[in-house]
Amino acid sequence: MDDLTHTYNPLDVPDNTGAFVIDSALMPVRERMQIACVRSATIAFNNGEIAWFDGEETAALPAEELIYLASDSAHDYFVYDDGERSPDHEGYGAWENILQKSGAEAARVRLEFVDIRHVVGELPTAQMQLVWSALALTAWHRQARFCEQCGTPLVSDRLGRKRQCATGHVVFPRMDPAVIMAIVDEQGRLLLARNSRWLQGRVSVLAGFLEPGESFEQAVRRETREEAGVQVDRVRYLGSQSWPFPRSLMVAFVGYTRETAVKIDDDEIAEAFFATRDSVRERVANGELTLPSNASVGRALIEHWLSGKLG
Numbered sequence: 001m002d003d004l005t006h007t008y009n010p011l012d013v014p015d016n017t018g019a020f021v022i023d024s025a026l027m028p029v030r031e032r033m034q035i036a037c038v039r040s041a042t043i044a045f046n047n048g049e050i051a052w053f054d055g056e057e058t059a060a061l062p063a064e065e066l067i068y069l070a071s072d073s074a075h076d077y078f079v080y081d082d083g084e085r086s087p088d089h090e091g092y093g094a095w096e097n098i099l100q101k102s103g104a105e106a107a108r109v110r111l112e113f114v115d116i117r118h119v120v121g122e123l124p125t126a127q128m129q130l131v132w133s134a135l136a137l138t139a140w141h142r143q144a145r146f147c148e149q150c151g152t153p154l155v156s157d158r159l160g161r162k163r164q165c166a167t168g169h170v171v172f173p174r175m176d177p178a179v180i181m182a183i184v185d186e187q188g189r190l191l192l193a194r195n196s197r198w199l200q201g202r203v204s205v206l207a208g209f210l211e212p213g214e215s216f217e218q219a220v221r222r223e224t225r226e227e228a229g230v231q232v233d234r235v236r237y238l239g240s241q242s243w244p245f246p247r248s249l250m251v252a253f254v255g256y257t258r259e260t261a262v263k264i265d266d267d268e269i270a271e272a273f274f275a276t277r278d279s280v281r282e283r284v285a286n287g288e289l290t291l292p293s294n295a296s297v298g299r300a301l302i303e304h305w306l307s308g309k310l311g
Contacts, residue, residue, distance in 0.1 A: 010125065010241040011252065011300045019126040020070035020077070026159065028068075030055030034075045035066065036130070038138045040083045041245065042113040043131065050123075050131065051111055052077075067141065067160030069133040078159075079134035081141060117245075117295040136244035137161075140173045143246065147171070175242070175249040179219045180207035182254045182301040182310055183232060185274055190305045191228060191262070192280075192289075193272035202290045204298045206272075207250070220253050228272045229263030232256065238304075241297040250297050254310045277306055 033055030037044040044051040058066075061080050069077040116131055123131070137160060147154055147165035154163035154171060163171045182205050183191035192203040208223035210216070217235045224232050232255040241250045262272045275283075280302075283289040292298040304310050 010128075010297045011239040011304055020072050020129050022068075023071050023076070024161075026068060026071065026076060028055075028066075028076060028078075028159065030059070032071075032074070032076045033058070033078060035061070035078045035080055036134055037080050037082050037113075038134055039081075039113050041135060041139065042115050043134060045112055045114050050127065064156060065160075067134075067137045067156070069130050069137070077130050079138060081138040083138075083142070117293050132242035132244055136175070136242055136247060137173060139244055139246045144171055144173075173247075175247050176209060177216075177249045177251060178207055178209045178243075179216055179223060180250045180252050180298055180301065181205060181220045181224065181232075181235075182238075182252075182305050183224055183228075183230060183257055184254060184305065184310055185257055185260055187260075187274075187276075189274035189276050190280070190302070190310075191224075191230065191257075191272060192275050192302075193228060193264070194270045196266075196268055196270040198270070199290075201288055204292045204296075205301050207298065209248075216251050216253065220255050224255060224257075227265045227269050229261070229265075230257050230259050233258065238301070239297065241300075243296070252297050252301055254301075277308075280306065 031054075034052040035055070035058045036050055036052055046052075058080070066078045066080055069079055071077065116135065141156065141160065141163070144154055144163050146152065147167070147169050148171070149169050150165060150167050152165045152167065154165050156162075157164045157170075161173070165171075185191070191206065193206055194200075194203050206224055206227050208219065208227070210219045211222070214222070216237070220235050221232045224230050234256045236254050238252040238254055240252060242248075243250045260274060262274070264270075264272045280289065284291060291302055301310075
């Protein structure tokens, strides 16, 4: 049964500040370095927490492949992408050697690569800034291989915060903005929907990417109208969350409607309905409904509504 509560909640940081800053003029010092490892959108964990290794432990890793994430008063945080290495690659086996050395302390250390979406509910919100950055930047480096202007290979530059081709064209990380919205009617009910690709019972709030020229608020109204046939009146911003699968930025809103009739878009939406708090709690408890993962801002929106914060 889903207990409808967890530690991580992106909407708990309304001013969008965190414990870490990005130092654009950073000069790396081994003594301050903490390095995590990512493999194909999974990240190394140690006894239920992110596994951080210091600069001395990771000296064998190619320095040009370390990607800077952020800093705090004590450390500079980096990530190394260990995915898809070939035996002739300089970094091949380097991370395995680090893991094996650390694994010698078997009584204290247990290392595994995990999908962060399955465990994020128990991680502090501040630490997730580093996790999302690690996943987003490594995914971007894997995808941005060639220059969009001249077609020549791109190489990592400035601690992995940009890539550059031989002719000098610079490419910066990109994210695709999308809106995600809790739509509430005059009775305080929440609009839930099931995507046509999801299993029976799995539901969430509506979401969609922006169209060129749209504002976020316009996208909220358009997506709700297109997917559920509901007109939205007032719209209010709530927060945002990086969602690097592969490179989305989810911008969360609450929208209010006076309509109660739902007319779904049969192409994307299999069903949609307004639900009361009691019915959602009951149907989740008996297994009839499955909500989004604890990692998602969609889940946070539903929990905010359940707690009465959205009207």
